[in-house]
Amino acid sequence: xxxxxxxxxxxxxxxxxxxxxxxxxxxxxxxxxxxxxxxxxxxxxxxxxxxxxxxxxxxxxxxxxxxxxxxxxxxxxxxxxxxxxxxxxxxxxxxxxxxxxxxxxxxxxxxxxxxxxxxxxxxxxxxxxxxxxxxxxxxxxxxxxxxxxxxxxxxxxxxxxxxxxxxxxxxxxxxxxxxxxxxxxxxxxxxxxxxxxxxxxxxxxxxxxxxxxxxxxxxxxxxxxxxxxxxxxxxxxxxxxxxxxxxxxxxxxxxxxxxxxxxxxxxxxxxxxxxxxxxxxxxxxxxxxxxxxxxxxxxxxxxxxxxxxxxxxxxxxxxxxxxxxxxxxxxxxxxxxxxxxxxxxxxxxxxxxxxxxxxxxxxxxxxxxxxxxxxxxxxxxxxxxxxxxxxxxxxxxxxxxxxxxxxxxxxxxxxxxxxxxxxxxxxxxxxxxxxxxxxxxxxxxxxxxxxxxxxxxxxxxxxxxxxxxxxxxxxxxxxxxxxxxxxxxxxxxxxxxxxxxxxxxxxxxxxxxxxxxxxxxxxxxxxxxxxxxxxxxxxxxx
Ligand code: TEU
Ligand code: CA
Numbered sequence: 059x060x061x062x063x064x065x066x067x068x069x070x071x072x073x074x075x076x077x078x079x080x081x082x083x084x085x086x087x088x089x090x091x092x093x094x095x096x097x098x099x100x101x102x103x104x105x106x107x108x109x110x111x112x113x114x115x116x117x118x119x120x121x122x123x124x125x126x127x128x129x130x131x132x133x134x135x136x137x138x139x140x141x142x143x144x145x146x147x148x149x150x151x152x153x154x155x156x157x158x159x160x161x162x163x164x165x166x167x168x169x170x171x172x173x174x175x176x177x178x179x180x181x182x183x184x185x186x187x188x189x190x191x192x193x194x195x196x197x198x199x200x201x202x203x204x205x206x207x208x209x210x211x212x213x214x215x216x217x218x219x220x221x222x223x224x225x226x227x228x229x230x231x232x233x234x235x236x237x238x239x240x241x242x243x244x245x246x247x248x249x250x251x252x253x254x255x256x257x258x259x260x261x262x263x264x265x266x267x268x269x270x271x272x273x274x275x276x277x278x279x280x281x282x283x284x285x286x287x288x289x290x291x292x293x294x295x296x297x298x299x300x301x302x303x304x305x306x307x308x309x310x311x312x313x314x315x316x317x318x319x320x321x322x323x324x325x326x327x328x329x330x331x332x333x334x335x336x337x338x339x340x341x342x343x344x345x346x347x348x349x350x351x352x353x354x355x356x357x358x359x360x361x362x363x364x365x366x367x368x369x370x371x372x373x374x375x376x377x378x379x380x381x382x383x384x385x386x387x388x389x390x391x392x393x394x395x396x397x398x399x400x401x402x403x404x405x406x407x408x409x410x411x412x413x414x415x416x417x418x419x420x421x422x423x424x425x426x427x428x429x430x431x432x433x434x435x436x437x438x439x440x441x442x443x444x445x446x447x448x449x450x451x452x453x454x455x456x457x458x459x460x461x462x463x464x465x466x467x468x469x470x471x472x473x474x475x476x477x478x479x480x481x482x483x484x485x486x487x488x489x490x491x492x493x494x495x496x497x498x499x500x501x502x503x504x505x506x507x508x509x510x511x512x513x514x515x516x517x518x519x520x521x522x523x524x525x526x527x528x529x530x531x532x533x534x535x536x537x538x539x540x541x542x543x544x545x546x547x548x549x550x551x552x553x554x555x556x557x558x559x560x561x562x563x564x565x566x567x568x569x570x571x572x573x574x575x576x577x578x579x580x581x582x583x584x585x586x587x588x589x590x591x592x593x594x595x596x597x598x599x600x
Contacts, residue, residue: 193274370408
């Protein structure tokens with residue numbers, strides 16, 4: 059298997075607005091990130107991914123870009139950014155940016171021009187229709203918005219201030235390549251490519267099949283032409299730099315994933331969403347009770363399908379998802395559950411992505427009042443949902459699923475506002491910051507934070523845990539996860555008791571043949587305890 063730095067790395071995702079506020083205006087910023095670089099380095103990660111910091115009206119917290127070359131003043135200046143990059147590289151870390159090129163903000167100069175008249179040179183940068191088709195937006199409702207001056211509608215697959223770009227237009231592609239070179243020349247090490255499988259749309263934008271949700275998806279998801287665009291960017295830009303790309307591909311199967319990542323032909327790796335649907339029916343608001351076996355099955359499916367042909371990403375959290383420990387188990391055993399989850403995703407084959415705060419076990423904020431939520435998706439869903447469901451029912455869903463659960467300020471210590479800022483933050487701090495915070499986690503040698511550090515170090519020291527083959531040794535068991543990582547030099551086993559009760563050890567392992575490399579329990583036992591996890595290494599593997 060091909061060895062590359064980005065396969066061996068661990069990535070740490072920063073949501074800049076909520077990470078650290080250096081000038082005490084209640085908003086996280088670039089200088090705040092610089093202050094925390096030693097913390098990040100110390101955790102043992104290699105790459106930092108920044109959610110968008112570009113200029114933006116912030117309707118979708120920066121995923122609505124109005125200028126690809128400028129930094130939003132809330133976060134600092136381009137000089138601050140260059141300084142950050144320099145400080146990152148000084149510590150032998152790398153930095154990747156978010157790349158949002160499926161749409162721009164309607165405040166972008168291109169759109170401001172485009173909307174003026176049909177013969178404006180920028181008009182064709184976007185997608186228009188005189189009568190809207192039936193496509194729906196990811197954030198609910200129609201994907202079309204009326205524009206007075208040209209008497210037509212523009213397409214927005216996300217919020218209505220996020221206008222989809224027309225990638226058929228060569229000028230759009232050239233602009234994007236120019237922009238990518240700008241950041242790469244500055245020294246940026248790669249990109250996380252937002253909804254990259256949506257770039258191409260069926261020409262003429264015809265109606266989609268009748269469906270309840272995602273109407274039109276067969277016309278904009280994984281359209282054949284998207285591959286042409288990605289190959290073009292790769293050969294003209296990415297191939298000329300030592301950078302890496304991870305594509306966010308919504309609703310993707312392993313077969314389709316390989317069309318992007320097999321032999322890294324278009325992207326180096328991608329985010330799939332299958333394991334994010336273990337507690338819902340593939341649409342996040344249609345909730346179903348969580349079952350560990352679904353998580354295990356989703357992981358195993360991707361491990362087998364991608365092995366030797368491409369490379370997986372491993373993640374449990376990001377800025378769009380609820381906190382993993384509020385979701386994938388029960389909070390009766392927060393340390394055991396969160397450390398077990400950490401081992402589960404960090405020890406599979408793929409590049410692990412840790413979301414800020416995950417390493418200290420941050421939980422869902424679970425705000426109970428709709429005004430406490432800031433996220434555009436949450437408010438849209440509330441408005442639409444209220445047409446059918448009661449306030450109580452909608453708040454229950456939101457409390458569990460809202461993206462704001464992951465977006466509350468990073469909990470640094472037990473001082474006011476969790477040490478994130480001395481001013482009132484843009485979004486409320488999770489009230490549990492006095493017990494869950496970085497300062498405490500560092501102090502306590504038995505904390506989740508130290509468990510993460512150990513795991514990251516062990517992964518780094520053992521190439522078998524990076525590149526070795528994965529095999530699920532108990533695919534049918536509902537609450538025990540047992541998998542193997544193996545190459546010609548070593549064999550490891552990861553054993554998890556995915557249950558809040560004791561269980562018997564699986565008979566198939568002869569424990570005398572293994573040494574324990576890591577466990578989340580400090581004492582030994584002949585049975586498995588709640589959410590116990592251990593990493594075992596075969597003695598004298600031939
Ligand atoms: O998310 C893509 C996406 O499809 C989202 O709708 C995701 O499924 C949803 O957030 C789950 O609730 C990306 C970004 O990660 C997200 O923050 C942006 O809002 C979105 O693209 C539009 O740029
Ligand atoms: Ca600030």
